[in-house]
Amino acid sequence: MTRFSPASARSARALRDGAWGSRLSFSPKVFLPVTRLCRNRCSYCSFRRDPTGLDQHTMSPAQVVEALDAAVMAGCTEALLCLGDTPETGLPGYRALLESWGYASTVGYLEAIAHMALERGLLPHTNAGILSEAQLRRLRACNVSMGLMLESTSERLCGPGGPHARARDKRPAVRLAMLETAGRLRIPMTTGLLVGMGETAAERQDTIEAIARLHARHGHIQEVIVQPFRAGAGTPMAGAPEPEDAVISEAISLARTTLPVEVSVQTPPNLGRLAPAWGAGINDLGGISPVTPDFINPGHPWPELVALADEAATLGARLEARLPVYARFVETPGWLDPALRPVVEAAAVQQRERWAWLGARGAA
Numbered sequence: 001m002t003r004f005s006p007a008s009a010r011s012a013r014a015l016r017d018g019a020w021g022s023r024l025s026f027s028p029k030v031f032l033p034v035t036r037l038c039r040n041r042c043s044y045c046s047f048r049r050d051p052t053g054l055d056q057h058t059m060s061p062a063q064v065v066e067a068l069d070a071a072v073m074a075g076c077t078e079a080l081l082c083l084g085d086t087p088e089t090g091l092p093g094y095r096a097l098l099e100s101w102g103y104a105s106t107v108g109y110l111e112a113i114a115h116m117a118l119e120r121g122l123l124p125h126t127n128a129g130i131l132s133e134a135q136l137r138r139l140r141a142c143n144v145s146m147g148l149m150l151e152s153t154s155e156r157l158c159g160p161g162g163p164h165a166r167a168r169d170k171r172p173a174v175r176l177a178m179l180e181t182a183g184r185l186r187i188p189m190t191t192g193l194l195v196g197m198g199e200t201a202a203e204r205q206d207t208i209e210a211i212a213r214l215h216a217r218h219g220h221i222q223e224v225i226v227q228p229f230r231a232g233a234g235t236p237m238a239g240a241p242e243p244e245d246a247v248i249s250e251a252i253s254l255a256r257t258t259l260p261v262e263v264s265v266q267t268p269p270n271l272g273r274l275a276p277a278w279g280a281g282i283n284d285l286g287g288i289s290p291v292t293p294d295f296i297n298p299g300h301p302w303p304e305l306v307a308l309a310d311e312a313a314t315l316g317a318r319l320e321a322r323l324p325v326y327a328r329f330v331e332t333p334g335w336l337d338p339a340l341r342p343v344v345e346a347a348a349v350q351q352r353e354r355w356a357w358l359g360a361r362g363a364a
């Protein structure tokens, strides 16, 4: 088994520096919590809401439009559509709500929201939990990339008392199967692992290796999130210990040295300290929103961008905006739906102009 050591971090940094240089990228995004209804009950979750007052937990079309327009004004290029798993299951009131807006299904609503985003020059990236192949095909046509956290390959964590004991969609086989299908469909995917929810170091390694095998088969993993567990108030794990910096750094370095260098390794800047993460080999910070909170970790606001750019510069890193789809998937035929290409190209131009000032604050 690979063991963490200063040498591991050095190797990870060398791989990062060789492939990504001093760039520390992030995606300016608007976070749309399309619905917070979910049939699972992960013990760490601060996002899910109980099925009462259904309309309060699902964004209306008017709320979506308002958020998208604010995102355009703030210079965002990504529209993150995020929701609980299979919200229609056992929630007839939710289905009736969608029908009252003219949508027959969650996927139909997601398609409509994606097109609202595209019309405004925003690039949709949907993380809707477990989807069938047919649903993935529909969303592929209107998303530049998609996401599904693997979280962990540990079956043990799905057992009694585990954080995934009441989350049937967190069974590793279910998530691996969907990531496999997404690869066959040539959908650029974001995935990752949750660090510190009770898994062992060996289980983290197994999770990263499983992602590496998926990517080896399909080449579709664009980024891997190393996401530290944070104990959310009011959740069953509110009192659980959070992972120390060393554990997070170990996972980052392991991801960087295990995955091919073209796969971006990211950790959210609102969930951990930047210096150790950069020192362990990250090259990316994921989405940061100037207009919406982090609905997944509501107790952890995103850092202010000027301060983040200045801190990055002290580490020898240069904060840089990026799109929610990586260049190789845009440039290589067969990945991006051709209808999305003009929107992506326009967003790239707009992003360069809007965020050029960051370059002046960064390291040389």
Ligand code: SF4
Binding pocket: 038, 039, 040, 041, 042, 045, 046, 047, 048, 083, 084, 085, 129, 167, 169
């Ligand atoms: S983490 Fe995701 S799947 Fe688990 S309960 Fe929360 S919304 Fe549902």
